[in-house]
Amino acid sequence: MxxxxxxxxxxxxxxxxxxxxxxxxxxxxxxxxxxxxxxxxxxxxxxxxxxxxxxxxxxxxxxxxxxxxxxxLPPISQPEKIICVGLNYIDHCKETGMEPPASPVIFSKYANAIIGHNDAVEIPINSNEVDFEAELVVVIGKEAKCVSEEEANNHVFGYTIMNDISARDLQFNDGQWSRGKTADTFAPIGPIVVTQDEVGDPHQLSISLVLNGEIMQDSNTNNLIFTVPQIISFLSQSMTLKPGDLIATGTPPGVGMGRNPKVWLKNGDEMNVKIEKIGTLTNFVQNRQTN
The missing domain is CATH 2.30.30.230 (Fumarylacetoacetase, N-terminal domain)
Incomplete structure:
Protein backbone atom coordinates (compact mmCIF):
# COMPACT_ATOMS: atom_id res chain seq x y z
CA MET A 1 0.00 0.00 0.00
CA LEU A 73 2.14 17.13 2.01
CA PRO A 74 4.89 15.66 4.20
CA PRO A 75 3.70 12.15 5.07
CA ILE A 76 4.36 12.73 8.79
CA SER A 77 4.75 16.35 9.86
CA GLN A 78 4.97 15.92 13.64
CA PRO A 79 6.78 12.67 14.48
CA GLU A 80 7.85 12.21 18.07
CA LYS A 81 11.38 11.50 16.85
CA ILE A 82 13.47 12.00 13.72
CA ILE A 83 16.56 9.86 14.20
CA CYS A 84 19.39 9.86 11.67
CA VAL A 85 22.32 7.52 11.14
CA GLY A 86 25.56 9.08 9.97
CA LEU A 87 28.45 7.44 8.09
CA ASN A 88 26.47 4.32 7.17
CA TYR A 89 27.94 3.70 3.69
CA ILE A 90 31.63 2.74 3.52
CA ASP A 91 32.33 4.86 0.42
CA HIS A 92 30.72 7.87 2.09
CA CYS A 93 33.06 7.41 5.06
CA LYS A 94 36.00 7.45 2.64
CA GLU A 95 34.90 10.65 0.90
CA THR A 96 34.51 12.44 4.24
CA GLY A 97 37.92 11.22 5.46
CA MET A 98 36.40 9.33 8.39
CA GLU A 99 36.82 5.73 9.52
CA PRO A 100 33.81 3.41 9.28
CA PRO A 101 32.16 3.43 12.73
CA ALA A 102 32.11 0.42 15.05
CA SER A 103 28.51 1.20 16.00
CA PRO A 104 25.85 3.45 14.45
CA VAL A 105 26.54 7.19 14.62
CA ILE A 106 23.29 8.81 15.75
CA PHE A 107 22.01 12.37 15.53
CA SER A 108 18.56 13.96 15.41
CA LYS A 109 16.51 16.37 13.38
CA TYR A 110 13.43 18.20 14.65
CA ALA A 111 9.98 18.75 13.19
CA ASN A 112 10.79 22.37 12.26
CA ALA A 113 13.01 20.95 9.50
CA ILE A 114 10.25 18.92 7.80
CA ILE A 115 8.96 19.97 4.40
CA GLY A 116 7.26 17.98 1.66
CA HIS A 117 7.58 17.07 -2.01
CA ASN A 118 8.05 20.12 -4.28
CA ASP A 119 8.65 22.40 -1.28
CA ALA A 120 11.64 24.75 -1.14
CA VAL A 121 14.79 24.14 0.87
CA GLU A 122 15.99 27.46 2.24
CA ILE A 123 19.67 28.34 2.56
CA PRO A 124 20.17 29.88 6.03
CA ILE A 125 21.62 33.38 6.24
CA ASN A 126 24.49 32.05 8.39
CA SER A 127 25.70 29.26 6.07
CA ASN A 128 27.56 29.15 2.76
CA GLU A 129 28.09 25.37 2.61
CA VAL A 130 24.70 23.65 2.34
CA ASP A 131 24.81 20.05 1.14
CA PHE A 132 22.42 17.27 0.02
CA GLU A 133 22.10 13.64 1.19
CA ALA A 134 19.76 11.02 -0.27
CA GLU A 135 18.47 8.64 2.41
CA LEU A 136 16.10 5.71 2.89
CA VAL A 137 13.81 6.31 5.87
CA VAL A 138 12.25 3.67 8.09
CA VAL A 139 8.78 4.51 9.43
CA ILE A 140 8.13 2.79 12.75
CA GLY A 141 4.75 1.09 12.99
CA LYS A 142 4.71 -0.46 16.45
CA GLU A 143 6.33 0.54 19.73
CA ALA A 144 9.82 -0.93 20.05
CA LYS A 145 11.69 -1.17 23.34
CA CYS A 146 14.72 -3.46 23.81
CA VAL A 147 13.89 -5.50 20.71
CA SER A 148 16.29 -7.98 19.13
CA GLU A 149 17.45 -7.80 15.52
CA GLU A 150 15.25 -10.82 14.79
CA GLU A 151 12.18 -8.98 16.12
CA ALA A 152 12.95 -5.60 14.56
CA ASN A 153 11.06 -5.97 11.29
CA ASN A 154 7.85 -6.58 13.24
CA HIS A 155 8.05 -2.93 14.31
CA VAL A 156 8.36 -1.44 10.81
CA PHE A 157 5.33 0.10 9.09
CA GLY A 158 7.02 1.09 5.87
CA TYR A 159 9.55 3.30 4.15
CA THR A 160 9.86 6.77 2.68
CA ILE A 161 12.58 9.14 1.40
CA MET A 162 14.48 11.96 3.07
CA ASN A 163 16.97 14.47 1.72
CA ASP A 164 19.18 15.08 4.75
CA ILE A 165 20.12 18.69 4.04
CA SER A 166 23.23 19.73 5.97
CA ALA A 167 24.98 23.05 6.57
CA ARG A 168 28.52 21.69 6.66
CA ASP A 169 30.15 24.85 7.99
CA LEU A 170 27.77 24.93 10.96
CA GLN A 171 27.94 21.16 11.42
CA PHE A 172 31.72 21.02 11.78
CA ASN A 173 32.38 24.41 13.36
CA ASP A 174 30.06 23.58 16.26
CA GLY A 175 31.77 20.31 17.15
CA GLN A 176 28.40 18.55 17.16
CA TRP A 177 25.84 18.29 14.40
CA SER A 178 22.50 19.64 15.63
CA ARG A 179 22.56 23.21 14.33
CA GLY A 180 23.95 22.22 10.96
CA LYS A 181 21.46 19.39 10.48
CA THR A 182 18.10 20.69 11.63
CA ALA A 183 17.69 24.21 10.33
CA ASP A 184 14.25 25.10 8.99
CA THR A 185 13.43 23.13 5.78
CA PHE A 186 16.41 20.75 6.22
CA ALA A 187 14.32 17.55 6.24
CA PRO A 188 12.41 17.14 2.97
CA ILE A 189 10.39 13.93 3.32
CA GLY A 190 8.08 12.02 0.99
CA PRO A 191 6.35 11.92 -1.33
CA ILE A 192 4.66 8.79 0.06
CA VAL A 193 5.06 6.00 2.61
CA VAL A 194 5.19 2.52 1.09
CA THR A 195 4.25 -0.32 3.41
CA GLN A 196 6.83 -2.92 4.31
CA ASP A 197 5.14 -5.72 2.36
CA GLU A 198 5.36 -3.76 -0.92
CA VAL A 199 8.99 -2.74 -0.47
CA GLY A 200 10.24 -6.21 0.43
CA ASP A 201 13.94 -6.31 1.27
CA PRO A 202 15.00 -2.72 2.11
CA HIS A 203 18.64 -3.69 1.51
CA GLN A 204 18.22 -4.21 -2.23
CA LEU A 205 17.01 -0.79 -3.40
CA SER A 206 18.73 1.54 -5.84
CA ILE A 207 19.14 5.04 -4.41
CA SER A 208 20.19 8.18 -6.28
CA LEU A 209 20.22 11.96 -6.18
CA VAL A 210 20.15 14.15 -9.27
CA LEU A 211 21.08 17.84 -8.95
CA ASN A 212 20.06 20.07 -11.86
CA GLY A 213 19.95 17.07 -14.18
CA GLU A 214 23.35 15.67 -13.11
CA ILE A 215 23.64 12.40 -11.18
CA MET A 216 25.49 13.12 -7.93
CA GLN A 217 24.72 10.01 -5.86
CA ASP A 218 24.06 6.57 -7.35
CA SER A 219 24.22 3.51 -5.11
CA ASN A 220 22.22 0.71 -3.57
CA THR A 221 21.06 0.09 -0.01
CA ASN A 222 22.91 -3.23 -0.09
CA ASN A 223 25.94 -1.07 0.74
CA LEU A 224 24.60 -0.07 4.15
CA ILE A 225 27.09 -0.77 6.95
CA PHE A 226 24.34 -1.24 9.57
CA THR A 227 21.11 -2.85 8.40
CA VAL A 228 17.59 -1.75 9.27
CA PRO A 229 17.14 -4.49 11.93
CA GLN A 230 20.52 -3.65 13.45
CA ILE A 231 19.66 0.06 13.64
CA ILE A 232 16.22 -0.53 15.18
CA SER A 233 17.57 -2.97 17.76
CA PHE A 234 20.50 -0.66 18.60
CA LEU A 235 18.25 2.36 19.12
CA SER A 236 15.61 0.47 21.06
CA GLN A 237 18.12 -0.52 23.74
CA SER A 238 18.27 3.18 24.74
CA MET A 239 14.99 4.76 23.66
CA THR A 240 11.46 3.56 23.05
CA LEU A 241 10.57 3.92 19.39
CA LYS A 242 6.97 5.01 18.79
CA PRO A 243 4.59 4.65 15.82
CA GLY A 244 5.36 7.36 13.30
CA ASP A 245 8.98 7.80 14.37
CA LEU A 246 11.32 8.29 11.41
CA ILE A 247 14.79 6.74 11.11
CA ALA A 248 16.98 8.00 8.25
CA THR A 249 19.50 5.27 7.49
CA GLY A 250 22.42 7.25 6.07
CA THR A 251 23.60 8.52 2.69
CA PRO A 252 25.77 6.97 -0.04
CA PRO A 253 28.82 8.65 -1.59
CA GLY A 254 28.62 11.62 -3.91
CA VAL A 255 27.64 14.41 -1.51
CA GLY A 256 28.82 17.95 -2.24
CA MET A 257 31.44 18.12 0.51
CA GLY A 258 33.17 15.01 -0.84
CA ARG A 259 33.72 16.43 -4.32
CA ASN A 260 36.64 18.31 -5.83
CA PRO A 261 35.71 21.08 -6.27
CA LYS A 262 33.04 20.96 -3.56
CA VAL A 263 29.43 21.45 -4.64
CA TRP A 264 27.20 23.56 -2.40
CA LEU A 265 23.50 24.15 -2.96
CA LYS A 266 22.52 27.54 -4.36
CA ASN A 267 19.40 29.53 -5.12
CA GLY A 268 17.42 27.96 -8.00
CA ASP A 269 18.81 24.41 -7.73
CA GLU A 270 16.53 21.40 -8.24
CA MET A 271 17.12 18.10 -6.40
CA ASN A 272 15.50 14.74 -7.15
CA VAL A 273 16.03 11.84 -4.75
CA LYS A 274 14.89 8.51 -6.17
CA ILE A 275 14.62 5.21 -4.30
CA GLU A 276 13.47 2.06 -6.02
CA LYS A 277 9.91 0.92 -5.12
CA ILE A 278 9.22 4.19 -3.28
CA GLY A 279 9.40 7.01 -5.80
CA THR A 280 11.05 10.38 -6.33
CA LEU A 281 11.25 13.27 -3.86
CA THR A 282 11.70 16.63 -5.60
CA ASN A 283 12.72 19.88 -3.92
CA PHE A 284 13.99 23.27 -4.99
CA VAL A 285 16.48 25.60 -3.33
CA GLN A 286 16.02 29.24 -2.50
CA ASN A 287 17.76 31.82 -0.37
CA ARG A 288 16.09 32.47 2.95
CA GLN A 289 14.22 35.73 3.02
CA THR A 290 15.09 38.08 5.88
CA ASN A 291 12.48 40.25 7.57
Missing part, protein backbone atom coordinates in the same frame (compact mmCIF):
# COMPACT_ATOMS: atom_id res chain seq x y z
CA UNK A 2 1.24 3.47 -0.92
CA UNK A 3 -0.01 6.03 1.60
CA UNK A 4 -0.04 9.75 0.85
CA UNK A 5 -0.98 12.94 2.69
CA UNK A 6 -2.29 15.67 0.41
CA UNK A 7 -4.32 18.84 0.15
CA UNK A 8 -7.08 19.38 -2.42
CA UNK A 9 -9.27 22.47 -2.56
CA UNK A 10 -7.84 23.61 0.78
CA UNK A 11 -8.87 20.37 2.52
CA UNK A 12 -6.37 17.86 3.89
CA UNK A 13 -6.66 14.13 3.20
CA UNK A 14 -4.83 10.86 3.49
CA UNK A 15 -5.19 8.44 0.67
CA UNK A 16 -3.79 5.50 -1.26
CA UNK A 17 -1.89 5.95 -4.51
CA UNK A 18 -2.92 3.68 -7.37
CA UNK A 19 -1.11 4.43 -10.65
CA UNK A 20 -1.50 8.21 -11.14
CA UNK A 21 -4.66 8.40 -9.03
CA UNK A 22 -5.23 8.92 -5.31
CA UNK A 23 -8.18 7.37 -3.50
CA UNK A 24 -8.97 9.55 -0.49
CA UNK A 25 -9.67 7.47 2.61
CA UNK A 26 -10.68 10.70 4.32
CA UNK A 27 -13.54 11.16 1.84
CA UNK A 28 -14.58 7.50 2.07
CA UNK A 29 -14.74 7.51 5.87
CA UNK A 30 -13.71 10.80 7.53
CA UNK A 31 -14.45 9.57 11.06
CA UNK A 32 -12.01 6.65 10.75
CA UNK A 33 -9.44 8.37 8.52
CA UNK A 34 -8.64 11.90 9.62
CA UNK A 35 -5.95 13.53 7.45
CA UNK A 36 -3.00 12.19 9.45
CA UNK A 37 -0.81 9.25 8.42
CA UNK A 38 0.57 8.99 11.96
CA UNK A 39 -2.98 8.30 13.19
CA UNK A 40 -3.37 5.69 10.44
CA UNK A 41 -0.16 3.98 11.58
CA UNK A 42 -1.26 4.03 15.21
CA UNK A 43 -4.51 2.33 14.17
CA UNK A 44 -2.48 -0.78 13.32
CA UNK A 45 -3.79 -3.72 11.29
CA UNK A 46 -7.48 -3.12 11.99
CA UNK A 47 -7.43 0.30 10.34
CA UNK A 48 -5.45 -1.00 7.41
CA UNK A 49 -7.94 -3.83 6.84
CA UNK A 50 -10.77 -1.29 6.91
CA UNK A 51 -8.90 0.81 4.33
CA UNK A 52 -8.53 -2.21 2.05
CA UNK A 53 -12.27 -2.90 2.29
CA UNK A 54 -13.08 0.71 1.39
CA UNK A 55 -10.75 0.60 -1.58
CA UNK A 56 -12.51 -2.52 -2.90
CA UNK A 57 -15.96 -0.93 -2.58
CA UNK A 58 -14.98 2.63 -3.59
CA UNK A 59 -18.54 3.80 -4.09
CA UNK A 60 -17.82 7.54 -3.99
CA UNK A 61 -16.38 9.11 -7.13
CA UNK A 62 -15.55 12.24 -5.14
CA UNK A 63 -12.83 10.20 -3.44
CA UNK A 64 -10.69 10.01 -6.61
CA UNK A 65 -8.00 12.63 -7.22
CA UNK A 66 -5.21 12.98 -9.78
CA UNK A 67 -1.67 13.29 -8.43
CA UNK A 68 -0.94 16.30 -10.63
CA UNK A 69 -3.95 18.19 -9.25
CA UNK A 70 -3.14 18.04 -5.54
CA UNK A 71 -0.56 19.49 -3.17
CA UNK A 72 1.46 16.61 -1.69
Missing amino acids: KIIAFCAQKEKHIGVVQDDKIISLTVLNPSRFPPCIKTFIEGSDDLRKHAEQLLEQRNNENSVFTLSDVKI
Whole structure:
Protein backbone atom coordinates (compact mmCIF):
# COMPACT_ATOMS: atom_id res chain seq x y z
CA MET A 1 0.00 0.00 0.00
CA LYS A 2 1.24 3.47 -0.92
CA ILE A 3 -0.01 6.03 1.60
CA ILE A 4 -0.04 9.75 0.85
CA ALA A 5 -0.98 12.94 2.69
CA PHE A 6 -2.29 15.67 0.41
CA CYS A 7 -4.32 18.84 0.15
CA ALA A 8 -7.08 19.38 -2.42
CA GLN A 9 -9.27 22.47 -2.56
CA LYS A 10 -7.84 23.61 0.78
CA GLU A 11 -8.87 20.37 2.52
CA LYS A 12 -6.37 17.86 3.89
CA HIS A 13 -6.66 14.13 3.20
CA ILE A 14 -4.83 10.86 3.49
CA GLY A 15 -5.19 8.44 0.67
CA VAL A 16 -3.79 5.50 -1.26
CA VAL A 17 -1.89 5.95 -4.51
CA GLN A 18 -2.92 3.68 -7.37
CA ASP A 19 -1.11 4.43 -10.65
CA ASP A 20 -1.50 8.21 -11.14
CA LYS A 21 -4.66 8.40 -9.03
CA ILE A 22 -5.23 8.92 -5.31
CA ILE A 23 -8.18 7.37 -3.50
CA SER A 24 -8.97 9.55 -0.49
CA LEU A 25 -9.67 7.47 2.61
CA THR A 26 -10.68 10.70 4.32
CA VAL A 27 -13.54 11.16 1.84
CA LEU A 28 -14.58 7.50 2.07
CA ASN A 29 -14.74 7.51 5.87
CA PRO A 30 -13.71 10.80 7.53
CA SER A 31 -14.45 9.57 11.06
CA ARG A 32 -12.01 6.65 10.75
CA PHE A 33 -9.44 8.37 8.52
CA PRO A 34 -8.64 11.90 9.62
CA PRO A 35 -5.95 13.53 7.45
CA CYS A 36 -3.00 12.19 9.45
CA ILE A 37 -0.81 9.25 8.42
CA LYS A 38 0.57 8.99 11.96
CA THR A 39 -2.98 8.30 13.19
CA PHE A 40 -3.37 5.69 10.44
CA ILE A 41 -0.16 3.98 11.58
CA GLU A 42 -1.26 4.03 15.21
CA GLY A 43 -4.51 2.33 14.17
CA SER A 44 -2.48 -0.78 13.32
CA ASP A 45 -3.79 -3.72 11.29
CA ASP A 46 -7.48 -3.12 11.99
CA LEU A 47 -7.43 0.30 10.34
CA ARG A 48 -5.45 -1.00 7.41
CA LYS A 49 -7.94 -3.83 6.84
CA HIS A 50 -10.77 -1.29 6.91
CA ALA A 51 -8.90 0.81 4.33
CA GLU A 52 -8.53 -2.21 2.05
CA GLN A 53 -12.27 -2.90 2.29
CA LEU A 54 -13.08 0.71 1.39
CA LEU A 55 -10.75 0.60 -1.58
CA GLU A 56 -12.51 -2.52 -2.90
CA GLN A 57 -15.96 -0.93 -2.58
CA ARG A 58 -14.98 2.63 -3.59
CA ASN A 59 -18.54 3.80 -4.09
CA ASN A 60 -17.82 7.54 -3.99
CA GLU A 61 -16.38 9.11 -7.13
CA ASN A 62 -15.55 12.24 -5.14
CA SER A 63 -12.83 10.20 -3.44
CA VAL A 64 -10.69 10.01 -6.61
CA PHE A 65 -8.00 12.63 -7.22
CA THR A 66 -5.21 12.98 -9.78
CA LEU A 67 -1.67 13.29 -8.43
CA SER A 68 -0.94 16.30 -10.63
CA ASP A 69 -3.95 18.19 -9.25
CA VAL A 70 -3.14 18.04 -5.54
CA LYS A 71 -0.56 19.49 -3.17
CA ILE A 72 1.46 16.61 -1.69
CA LEU A 73 2.14 17.13 2.01
CA PRO A 74 4.89 15.66 4.20
CA PRO A 75 3.70 12.15 5.07
CA ILE A 76 4.36 12.73 8.79
CA SER A 77 4.75 16.35 9.86
CA GLN A 78 4.97 15.92 13.64
CA PRO A 79 6.78 12.67 14.48
CA GLU A 80 7.85 12.21 18.07
CA LYS A 81 11.38 11.50 16.85
CA ILE A 82 13.47 12.00 13.72
CA ILE A 83 16.56 9.86 14.20
CA CYS A 84 19.39 9.86 11.67
CA VAL A 85 22.32 7.52 11.14
CA GLY A 86 25.56 9.08 9.97
CA LEU A 87 28.45 7.44 8.09
CA ASN A 88 26.47 4.32 7.17
CA TYR A 89 27.94 3.70 3.69
CA ILE A 90 31.63 2.74 3.52
CA ASP A 91 32.33 4.86 0.42
CA HIS A 92 30.72 7.87 2.09
CA CYS A 93 33.06 7.41 5.06
CA LYS A 94 36.00 7.45 2.64
CA GLU A 95 34.90 10.65 0.90
CA THR A 96 34.51 12.44 4.24
CA GLY A 97 37.92 11.22 5.46
CA MET A 98 36.40 9.33 8.39
CA GLU A 99 36.82 5.73 9.52
CA PRO A 100 33.81 3.41 9.28
CA PRO A 101 32.16 3.43 12.73
CA ALA A 102 32.11 0.42 15.05
CA SER A 103 28.51 1.20 16.00
CA PRO A 104 25.85 3.45 14.45
CA VAL A 105 26.54 7.19 14.62
CA ILE A 106 23.29 8.81 15.75
CA PHE A 107 22.01 12.37 15.53
CA SER A 108 18.56 13.96 15.41
CA LYS A 109 16.51 16.37 13.38
CA TYR A 110 13.43 18.20 14.65
CA ALA A 111 9.98 18.75 13.19
CA ASN A 112 10.79 22.37 12.26
CA ALA A 113 13.01 20.95 9.50
CA ILE A 114 10.25 18.92 7.80
CA ILE A 115 8.96 19.97 4.40
CA GLY A 116 7.26 17.98 1.66
CA HIS A 117 7.58 17.07 -2.01
CA ASN A 118 8.05 20.12 -4.28
CA ASP A 119 8.65 22.40 -1.28
CA ALA A 120 11.64 24.75 -1.14
CA VAL A 121 14.79 24.14 0.87
CA GLU A 122 15.99 27.46 2.24
CA ILE A 123 19.67 28.34 2.56
CA PRO A 124 20.17 29.88 6.03
CA ILE A 125 21.62 33.38 6.24
CA ASN A 126 24.49 32.05 8.39
CA SER A 127 25.70 29.26 6.07
CA ASN A 128 27.56 29.15 2.76
CA GLU A 129 28.09 25.37 2.61
CA VAL A 130 24.70 23.65 2.34
CA ASP A 131 24.81 20.05 1.14
CA PHE A 132 22.42 17.27 0.02
CA GLU A 133 22.10 13.64 1.19
CA ALA A 134 19.76 11.02 -0.27
CA GLU A 135 18.47 8.64 2.41
CA LEU A 136 16.10 5.71 2.89
CA VAL A 137 13.81 6.31 5.87
CA VAL A 138 12.25 3.67 8.09
CA VAL A 139 8.78 4.51 9.43
CA ILE A 140 8.13 2.79 12.75
CA GLY A 141 4.75 1.09 12.99
CA LYS A 142 4.71 -0.46 16.45
CA GLU A 143 6.33 0.54 19.73
CA ALA A 144 9.82 -0.93 20.05
CA LYS A 145 11.69 -1.17 23.34
CA CYS A 146 14.72 -3.46 23.81
CA VAL A 147 13.89 -5.50 20.71
CA SER A 148 16.29 -7.98 19.13
CA GLU A 149 17.45 -7.80 15.52
CA GLU A 150 15.25 -10.82 14.79
CA GLU A 151 12.18 -8.98 16.12
CA ALA A 152 12.95 -5.60 14.56
CA ASN A 153 11.06 -5.97 11.29
CA ASN A 154 7.85 -6.58 13.24
CA HIS A 155 8.05 -2.93 14.31
CA VAL A 156 8.36 -1.44 10.81
CA PHE A 157 5.33 0.10 9.09
CA GLY A 158 7.02 1.09 5.87
CA TYR A 159 9.55 3.30 4.15
CA THR A 160 9.86 6.77 2.68
CA ILE A 161 12.58 9.14 1.40
CA MET A 162 14.48 11.96 3.07
CA ASN A 163 16.97 14.47 1.72
CA ASP A 164 19.18 15.08 4.75
CA ILE A 165 20.12 18.69 4.04
CA SER A 166 23.23 19.73 5.97
CA ALA A 167 24.98 23.05 6.57
CA ARG A 168 28.52 21.69 6.66
CA ASP A 169 30.15 24.85 7.99
CA LEU A 170 27.77 24.93 10.96
CA GLN A 171 27.94 21.16 11.42
CA PHE A 172 31.72 21.02 11.78
CA ASN A 173 32.38 24.41 13.36
CA ASP A 174 30.06 23.58 16.26
CA GLY A 175 31.77 20.31 17.15
CA GLN A 176 28.40 18.55 17.16
CA TRP A 177 25.84 18.29 14.40
CA SER A 178 22.50 19.64 15.63
CA ARG A 179 22.56 23.21 14.33
CA GLY A 180 23.95 22.22 10.96
CA LYS A 181 21.46 19.39 10.48
CA THR A 182 18.10 20.69 11.63
CA ALA A 183 17.69 24.21 10.33
CA ASP A 184 14.25 25.10 8.99
CA THR A 185 13.43 23.13 5.78
CA PHE A 186 16.41 20.75 6.22
CA ALA A 187 14.32 17.55 6.24
CA PRO A 188 12.41 17.14 2.97
CA ILE A 189 10.39 13.93 3.32
CA GLY A 190 8.08 12.02 0.99
CA PRO A 191 6.35 11.92 -1.33
CA ILE A 192 4.66 8.79 0.06
CA VAL A 193 5.06 6.00 2.61
CA VAL A 194 5.19 2.52 1.09
CA THR A 195 4.25 -0.32 3.41
CA GLN A 196 6.83 -2.92 4.31
CA ASP A 197 5.14 -5.72 2.36
CA GLU A 198 5.36 -3.76 -0.92
CA VAL A 199 8.99 -2.74 -0.47
CA GLY A 200 10.24 -6.21 0.43
CA ASP A 201 13.94 -6.31 1.27
CA PRO A 202 15.00 -2.72 2.11
CA HIS A 203 18.64 -3.69 1.51
CA GLN A 204 18.22 -4.21 -2.23
CA LEU A 205 17.01 -0.79 -3.40
CA SER A 206 18.73 1.54 -5.84
CA ILE A 207 19.14 5.04 -4.41
CA SER A 208 20.19 8.18 -6.28
CA LEU A 209 20.22 11.96 -6.18
CA VAL A 210 20.15 14.15 -9.27
CA LEU A 211 21.08 17.84 -8.95
CA ASN A 212 20.06 20.07 -11.86
CA GLY A 213 19.95 17.07 -14.18
CA GLU A 214 23.35 15.67 -13.11
CA ILE A 215 23.64 12.40 -11.18
CA MET A 216 25.49 13.12 -7.93
CA GLN A 217 24.72 10.01 -5.86
CA ASP A 218 24.06 6.57 -7.35
CA SER A 219 24.22 3.51 -5.11
CA ASN A 220 22.22 0.71 -3.57
CA THR A 221 21.06 0.09 -0.01
CA ASN A 222 22.91 -3.23 -0.09
CA ASN A 223 25.94 -1.07 0.74
CA LEU A 224 24.60 -0.07 4.15
CA ILE A 225 27.09 -0.77 6.95
CA PHE A 226 24.34 -1.24 9.57
CA THR A 227 21.11 -2.85 8.40
CA VAL A 228 17.59 -1.75 9.27
CA PRO A 229 17.14 -4.49 11.93
CA GLN A 230 20.52 -3.65 13.45
CA ILE A 231 19.66 0.06 13.64
CA ILE A 232 16.22 -0.53 15.18
CA SER A 233 17.57 -2.97 17.76
CA PHE A 234 20.50 -0.66 18.60
CA LEU A 235 18.25 2.36 19.12
CA SER A 236 15.61 0.47 21.06
CA GLN A 237 18.12 -0.52 23.74
CA SER A 238 18.27 3.18 24.74
CA MET A 239 14.99 4.76 23.66
CA THR A 240 11.46 3.56 23.05
CA LEU A 241 10.57 3.92 19.39
CA LYS A 242 6.97 5.01 18.79
CA PRO A 243 4.59 4.65 15.82
CA GLY A 244 5.36 7.36 13.30
CA ASP A 245 8.98 7.80 14.37
CA LEU A 246 11.32 8.29 11.41
CA ILE A 247 14.79 6.74 11.11
CA ALA A 248 16.98 8.00 8.25
CA THR A 249 19.50 5.27 7.49
CA GLY A 250 22.42 7.25 6.07
CA THR A 251 23.60 8.52 2.69
CA PRO A 252 25.77 6.97 -0.04
CA PRO A 253 28.82 8.65 -1.59
CA GLY A 254 28.62 11.62 -3.91
CA VAL A 255 27.64 14.41 -1.51
CA GLY A 256 28.82 17.95 -2.24
CA MET A 257 31.44 18.12 0.51
CA GLY A 258 33.17 15.01 -0.84
CA ARG A 259 33.72 16.43 -4.32
CA ASN A 260 36.64 18.31 -5.83
CA PRO A 261 35.71 21.08 -6.27
CA LYS A 262 33.04 20.96 -3.56
CA VAL A 263 29.43 21.45 -4.64
CA TRP A 264 27.20 23.56 -2.40
CA LEU A 265 23.50 24.15 -2.96
CA LYS A 266 22.52 27.54 -4.36
CA ASN A 267 19.40 29.53 -5.12
CA GLY A 268 17.42 27.96 -8.00
CA ASP A 269 18.81 24.41 -7.73
CA GLU A 270 16.53 21.40 -8.24
CA MET A 271 17.12 18.10 -6.40
CA ASN A 272 15.50 14.74 -7.15
CA VAL A 273 16.03 11.84 -4.75
CA LYS A 274 14.89 8.51 -6.17
CA ILE A 275 14.62 5.21 -4.30
CA GLU A 276 13.47 2.06 -6.02
CA LYS A 277 9.91 0.92 -5.12
CA ILE A 278 9.22 4.19 -3.28
CA GLY A 279 9.40 7.01 -5.80
CA THR A 280 11.05 10.38 -6.33
CA LEU A 281 11.25 13.27 -3.86
CA THR A 282 11.70 16.63 -5.60
CA ASN A 283 12.72 19.88 -3.92
CA PHE A 284 13.99 23.27 -4.99
CA VAL A 285 16.48 25.60 -3.33
CA GLN A 286 16.02 29.24 -2.50
CA ASN A 287 17.76 31.82 -0.37
CA ARG A 288 16.09 32.47 2.95
CA GLN A 289 14.22 35.73 3.02
CA THR A 290 15.09 38.08 5.88
CA ASN A 291 12.48 40.25 7.57
